[in-house]
Amino acid sequence: MAVSYSILVVDDNRSILTSLQFLLGDYFAHVLSLSSPQGMLALLEREEVDVVLLDMNFSAGINNGNEGLFWLQELKAHFPNLPVVLFTAYADIELAVEGLKRGAADFVVKPWDNKKMVQVLLAVCGQNKKKNDPECEVPRTMYWGESEAMRRLRTLVERCSVTHANVLITGENGTGKEMLAREIHTLSPRHAAPMVSVDMGAITDTLFESELFGHVKGAFTDARQDRVGRFEAAHGGTLFLDEIGNLPLYLQAKLLTAVQNRQIVRVGSNQPVGVDIRLICATNRDLQEMVVRNEFREDLLYRINTIHLHLPPLRERKEDILPLAYRFLKSYSQMYHRRFDGFTGEAEVRLMAHPWYGNIRELQHTLERAVILCGECENGKLPAPVLHLADDERRSGEAEEQVRTLEEMEMSAIRQALEQCRGNYSLAASRLGISRQTLYNKIKRYGL
Numbered sequence: 286m287a288v289s290y291s292i293l294v295v296d297d298n299r300s301i302l303t304s305l306q307f308l309l310g311d312y313f314a315h316v317l318s319l320s321s322p323q324g325m326l327a328l329l330e331r332e333e334v335d336v337v338l339l340d341m342n343f344s345a346g347i348n349n350g351n352e353g354l355f356w357l358q359e360l361k362a363h364f365p366n367l368p369v370v371l372f373t374a375y376a377d378i379e380l381a382v383e384g385l386k387r388g389a390a391d392f393v394v395k396p397w398d399n400k401k402m403v404q405v406l407l408a409v410c411g412q413n414k415k416k417n418d419p420e421c422e423v424p425r426t427m428y429w430g431e432s433e434a435m436r437r438l439r440t441l442v443e444r445c446s447v448t449h450a451n452v453l454i455t456g457e458n459g460t461g462k463e464m465l466a467r468e469i470h471t472l473s474p475r476h477a478a479p480m481v482s483v484d485m486g487a488i489t490d491t492l493f494e495s496e497l498f499g500h501v502k503g504a505f506t507d508a509r510q511d512r513v514g515r516f517e518a519a520h521g522g523t524l525f526l527d528e529i530g531n532l533p534l535y536l537q538a539k540l541l542t543a544v545q546n547r548q549i550v551r552v553g554s555n556q557p558v559g560v561d562i563r564l565i566c567a568t569n570r571d572l573q574e575m576v577v578r579n580e581f582r583e584d585l586l587y588r589i590n591t592i593h594l595h596l597p598p599l600r601e602r603k604e605d606i607l608p609l610a611y612r613f614l615k616s617y618s619q620m621y622h623r624r625f626d627g628f629t630g631e632a633e634v635r636l637m638a639h640p641w642y643g644n645i646r647e648l649q650h651t652l653e654r655a656v657i658l659c660g661e662c663e664n665g666k667l668p669a670p671v672l673h674l675a676d677d678e679r680r681s682g683e684a685e686e687q688v689r690t691l692e693e694m695e696m697s698a699i700r701q702a703l704e705q706c707r708g709n710y711s712l713a714a715s716r717l718g719i720s721r722q723t724l725y726n727k728i729k730r731y732g733l
């Protein structure tokens with residue numbers, strides 16, 4: 286099924302142009318091609334094009350990519366909003382980085398993988414459209430769903446949002462903890478002030494105090510001027526501390542003092558500053574169990590969990606899978622100019638049967654990938670095979686013995702471990718031979 290995007294391919298190899306005409310014709314409404322960049326600017330003045338796939342080498346014998354960089358610069362000077370994907374046979378990371386620095390949207394290396402190339406080109410078009418058209422976004426509004434657990438949660442949220450009580454949100458990765466925190470902030474009397482988010486798992490121990498409490502000029506070598514910390518930045522609004530369970534024990538004491546006294550002291554100063562914040566914390570870990578193991582301070586836990594909200598995993602609210610899948614299908618179809626209005630019966634069955642250990646995030650990524658990669662389909666219904674659920678990948682990997690990239694193998698190993706350990710991160714990490722934090726970072730990076 287072709288989308289309504291247009292692409293211009295510029296490459297001096299005519300057989301490459303011919304094969305790309307065939308391949309891209311299934312995905313783009315118009316595929317224009319040029320065997321030399323000379324006429325490129327004039328053609329772009331005449332034709333509406335959404336992305337250019339630009340070879341890096343044109344003159345026979347010269348293959349240092351300089352011509353590609355020259356033409357990239359020309360394109361950016363004349364059409365600054367037109368995304369350019371570089372196409373090179375010389376897999377040179379330095380050249381790729383140089384091209385990206387000069388404004389290329391992405392890079393495809395020859396010999397190319399058909400699926401990956403299509404994915405890159407359509408994603409670049411979609412992102413560009415999103416950037417230039419604020420209406421075109423995956424909805425950021427929370428879908429509450431029909432399950433009993435979510436109904437109860439909603440009632441609790443409506444009651445506690447209007448207060449200033451501290452809230453602790455628990456739930457597996459990808460269940461929507463950050464989205465729920467934003468919902469609470471929006472419903473609260475503080476909604477006109479900012480909600481400031483801090484990923485406690487990503488803050489280094491040395492930067493903890495300066496990030497959270499700020500610093501004054503000269504407090505340490507790099508402190509060239511006064512800097513406001515996240516507590517002060519959230520004054521009047523909400524401070525959202527994500528991954529609170531990852532905060533080392535010795536820093537928990539500093540956080541507790543600030544939360545208890547509702548005041549902070551900037552690094553290098555001795556002047557306390559009062560802060561008016563509503564605190565929302567989130568974690569996928571069992572803090573009560575961490576208290577028992579002396580890994581989390583009990584007094585801090587009781588400070589932050591005045592109200593405790595738990596988001597159930599998607600596999601425990603199966604009635605929400607299809608409505609969520611339809612929402613994502615609709616928004617990604619709009620974003621990538623596809624005409625899907627539903628799923629085939631088999632696809633629905635597969636969506637319902639999958640365990641979704643990566644929860645709503647996994648569902649969302651699965652549908653984005655499927656919408657991008659699906660070619661022809663019956664009556665606008667997305668078919669089951671393009672869903673690429675974890676078990677399919679393993680089966681097709683075994684059957685076809687394809688060569689895969691290290692990243693793909695890593696992703697598939699992580700999925701497999703999570704499946705076998707039924708979503709237990711600690712167990713999966715120990716089976717994979719990596720720390721829980723490393724596993725967590727990889728899950729986030731790959732959107733699993």
Ligand SMILES: Nc1ncnc2c1ncn2[C@@H]1O[C@H](COP(=O)(O)OP(=O)(O)OP(=O)(O)O)[C@@H](O)[C@H]1O
Binds near residue numbers: 429458464569
């Ligand atoms: N109820 C929902 N309705 C619609 N989209 C949702 C919902 N919950 C989550 N999402 C989407 O799923 C993705 C993951 O959500 P979010 O980042 O809030 O999860 P999380 O639990 O905070 O994840 P993590 O533990 O990995 O930080 C986001 O893209 C979000 O927009």
